[in-house]
Amino acid sequence: MLPQQPPPPESRQPQQRSHRRSPPAASSWLVTATALLGLCGGGWAARVNKHKPWIETTYHGIVTENDNTVLLDPPLIALDKDAPLHYAESFEVTVTKEGEICGFKIHGQNVPFDAVVVDKSTGEGIIRSKEKLDCELQKDYTFTIQAYDCGKGPDGANSKKSHKATVHIQVNDVNEYAPIFKEKSYKATVIEGKKYDNILKVEAVDADCSPQFSQICSYEIVTPDVPFIIDKDGYIKNTEKLSYGKESQYKLTVTAYDCGKKRATEDVLVKISIKPTCKPGWQGWNKRIEYEPGTGSLALFPNIHLETCDEPITSIQATVELETSHIGKGCDRDTYSEKSLHRLCGASSGTAELLPPPSSTLNWTVGLPTDNGHDSDQVFEFNGTQAVKIPEGVVTVNLKEPFMISVWMRHGPGGRDKETILCNSDKTDMNRHHYSLYVHNCRLVFLFRQDPSEEKNYKPAEFHWKLNQVCDKEWHHYVLNVEFPSVTLYVDGVSYDPFPVTEDYPLHPSKIETQLVVGACWQEYSGNENDNETEAEAVTVTSAGGELHMAQFFRGNLAGLMIRSGKLENKKVIDCLYTCKEGLDLQVTDSKGMKVQANPSQSVLTLEGDDIEQFEKAMQHISYLNSRQFPTPGIRRLQITSTIKCFSEDACMSVPLVDGYVMVLQPEEPKISLSGINHFARAASEFESAEGVSLFPELRIISTITREVEQDADGDEEPTVQESLVSEEIMHNLDTCEITVLGQELNQDEESLEVDTARLQQKGIEMSSSSVGVIITGVDTMASYEELLHLVRYRNWHASASGLDRKFKLVCSELNGRYVSNEFKVEVSVIHTANPVEHANHMAAQPQFVHPVHHSFVDLSGHNLANPHPFSVVPSTATVVIVVCVSFLVFMIILGVFRIRAAHQRTMRDQDSGKENEMDWDDSALTITVNPMEVGLGPAACWAAGGVDSSDKKGDSLGPELEAGVCRCPAVAFLFVRPMRTNTAVKRKRRRRKKRKVRMGRKKMISLVPSLKAARRKKGSPRKTASRESTAAARMGRLDPQLLSPSLLRPPLRL
Secondary structure (H helix, E strand, O other): OOOOOOOOOOOOOHHHOOOOOOHHHHHHHHHHHHHHHHHHHHHHHHOOOOOOOEOOOEEEEEEEOOOOEOEEEOOEEOEOOOOOOOOOOOOOOOOOOOOOEEEEEEEOOOOOEEEEEEEOOOOEEEEEEOOOOOOOOOOEEEEEEEEEEOOOOOOOOOOOEOOOEEEEEEEEOOOOOOOEEOOOEEEEEEEOOOOOOOOEEOOEEOOOOOHHHHOEEEEEEOOOOOOEEEOOOOEEEEOOOOOOOOOOEEEEEEEEEEOOOOEOOOOEEEEEEEEOOOOOEEEOOOOEEEEOOOOOOEEOOOOOEEEOOOOOEEEEEEEEEEEOOOOEOOEOOOOOOHHHHHHHOOOOOOOEEOOOOOOOOOOOOOOOOEOOOOOOOOOEEEEOOOOEEOOOOOOOOOOOOOEEEEEEEEOOOOOOOOEEEEEEEEOOOOOOEEEEEEEEOOEEEEEEOOOOOOOOOOEEEEEEEEOHHHHOOOEEEEEEEEEOOEEEEEEOOEEEOOOOEEEEOOOOOOOOOEEEEEOOEEEEEOOOOOOOOOOOOOEEEEEOOEEEEEEOOOEEEEEEEEEEEOOOOOHHHHHHHHOOOEEEEEOOOOOOOEEEEEOOOOOEEEEEEOOHHHHHHHHHOEEEEEOOOOOOOEEEEEEEEEEEEEOOOOOOOOOOOEEEEEEEOOOOOOEEEEEOOOEEEEEHHHHHOOOOEEOOOOOEEEEEEEEEOOOOOOOOOOOOHHHHEEEEEEOOEEEEEEEEEEOOOOOOOOEEEEOOHHHHHHHOOEEEEEOOEEEEEEEEEHHHHHHHHHOOEEEEOOOOOOOOEEEEEEEEEEOOOOEEOOOEEEEEEEEOOOOOOOOHHHHHHHHHHOOOOOOOOOOOOOOOOOOOOOOOOOOOHHHHHHHHHHHHHHHHHHHHHHHHHHHHHHHHHHHOOOHHHHOOOOOOOEEOOOOOOOOEOOHHHHHHOOOOOOOOOOOOOOOHHHHOOOOOOEOOOOOOOEEOOOOHHHHHHHHHHOOHHHHHHHHHHHHOHHHHHHHHHHHOOHHHHHHHHHHHHHHOOOOOHHHOOOOOOOOOOOO
16 A cells, blocks of 8 residues: 655655655645635636646665566655646636646666556556566666656646656565575595584575575584584584594585575585594605616605695705615625726726635635625625635735725724734744734724834834724725825725824844735734734644744625735725715706705715705605616615704604615526537647637627516417517626636646737736636626637647647636626547648648537526537548438438329329229239338338338228238338229120129129128139239228238239
8 A cells, every 4th residue: 555645845844754644635735725826816827837746856666576566665646736627718716626647757778667647636656667577687776757747738738847756676586596505515634533613614605686585594414413513604513523443534415594494406515534643754655666677767756745734844854865785895886806896997907806706716715704695796704713815926015115905894893802904924933014904993003014224213103093984884995095104094985094103113124025814914923922912812833933823813894805016096996996886866957945965875865945845846856776787686775864843843743764675676687608619620730830729719709688578468368488588689798708628637838728918908808827727807898708719729739649639618707707608618629640741632621521500599598508509520431421321212212102102192083083983993903013122111111102010000990910010011112003904995895794783793892892802702813812902902002911922022923
């Protein structure tokens, strides 16, 4: 219902705008005012449209969406002071009708409303929408409205308009949309054992336009019995402490309601994962890391990251350590002999090796316990009872010149006794130590007594170094450069000066020879131990000058003990000798804010930084590298020690130690193969010549490895062992080749093995020879060794007089005996002649029988190969004649077999011509030609001739004689069994002359061989019967031996 009409503006006060009167009161007031005006001057007033309609200045309306009626406040009513009637016919005042409002006009663009006059006399109107309104598209509208009266005349030509009033219309919302969640699902992760005020927030929206229906008033967890609640704002929290062991993840269903109590059409899924209690530390690394040899660098921690448990930190420090102390002498290095390593590193020549690997020529270290594994180089163990005396001539040291001592040593904490590494002392009579290197109380001491001189003053004699490395049970490399009075010690490439240095007088003049000992000191036993003799346990030897014994035994491990006189070792060579072939590597292009430090052996890396992201990136680029072609397999321990500094020092976390290992896999072992001529003969003059005879003229050295080939996954068949393995030829170095004399040792007065020494020196290769053979040592390529071995020559000054028949064995090895070749044996002999003058030309032609034999190596399974080459024999005239005769005999046998098979095939073709013709023959149609040599053939020849060998048990049954397999075939005999058939016309005439019954009976008898034999015996003569039986047997591919009677062994007969 519309509100009451307000009074005119003249009678209303501002404070009384809210007061409204009823429409009847307004109408009576208007009638009274009109009557008074009519009494005063009614004629003029009735004829003039003097006043404009009046409306309110502002209207407020409400319309509900999906509806068209607008509720206005105040109501839309227009008033007019003019006469209520049209100015038409009379000027007389008549107050009979109310005034009229003809319409309302709306001003504005795209206004979806129009105004309609409900009652013209009262001026009442309404506003309604022209189309369906949507609050979500537009919530309110503002426009202006104007009222106009009817004016004069029916067309309203003189109508007047009211002022423009502002209309504000608000579109009321209808709850037509349900809440919708912004995400399809929600995820969160919490740590066990904590209560959270806010784990996550879910949020839903409503498309309605009004605050009542567009706001979400509440959320609800639909899933029952879960330890979570949700508030009206969508925040989820736990009601109790969560346990990872009880439940690792919760799945909740959550719904939402708007303020109109409308529920969301689709609920949302919330997943809350439970993490174990956060433990700070490195994550994403593997405990075992496998390294395949020959693959270059390998990233150790490609996915590592640091878990800080959201603790703010200021700096990080991490130390990555690769433990290689158990590999070789502290790490993986080339395992050539120490002498070869010095040469590879560019050291000067003339270095003497005091602890060489035991061999036939260098045998003074045979009794020492050694590390027998060939994966690494050889080390010697001294347990306090062993020592070795160095033979004379091995070391020639001039003490007046600079000299160098180099050694690898591993020594633990010792007692108070001196432990001698190297000692040069008097051989007899006196106890003087000329120079020695020993360990005492974790000090390394070098004693050096000057030779007698004109000046008898005190001079430096003992040089001391207090070092932790001496007693830490680890391998260290020691180099002592002595250039008196200066002595410099290098330990693992770092130089140390001696302190203190004690002085002593020079030695007294003496002609006593000295003895060099490793592992102890050689001295005379006098009964009273002096400063240099403190050992309670000693090995005594009775001598002409008194009792001699070993003293001051060493306890530890030694390797690579070298001494050289005349030149010091430079720093570059020392670093080369100590440098490891394996270690840690870090290649980071962007190391902003990072500090990286590494030790000389590349086994320890230290990183410092304050940016966690950059630090993790640097850790992910740390790699392991082993540059050896054949690295030492085994485990390398790996540790990461970390220190973290936080803003709060009291609550700073501690990062656990990371402990893993690198597993270096076993490299593919190379198979070194030696091949060439292994047996030859030469004239005696060649052995006696100055050049001698080359032992290995066509020697070839190759090395192969066997790899497993990955088969395609598409293949259906399982690959065989041969198909999955492939052999590849590789190139590497050799360090030793040994030529050994088999049998009796060389008589050095009559024979020798010689090598071009100039070529050896040019290549830096050394050679040692004895009566048992030659040893060539030095690291060089296989091609160089092959070239050198081609130059090895054997000489014998009395080859013509002695029955020369020598055998030699060649073995080559790599990496100090780690990989050994096959034993290649060569046999040489002398060609003797009855008359060398008359047959000189024939002797010159003898080498044509010497043919080099090359064999390809197929077997790849073993490492130490047996000799794959059979002995080749020098052919003689008798051998050639025998071969020719045997070849001719075989040719004749093959020719006979061929002719027999051709005859048999012709017989089979004749059998296929017809069924009737197949079984007919002439009674006299058998011709047998036999060589009367009664010699048995072998099974193959007998079969080819159509016979049966005595061992045959599977022949067709033609009778008891043939099944027994007793056929004897003459040697080189040609048996031609051919039935002499008659032509077809004669056979037809014979069949016509015979009766039908007889002809049919004969066909039945022919179909069975036993019946045929019986019929022939009844009708024919004995000789014809034998002929027919022979023909039947020949047709079946067999020959009855009983048919070969003596009466048939004569020149060809017509049976």
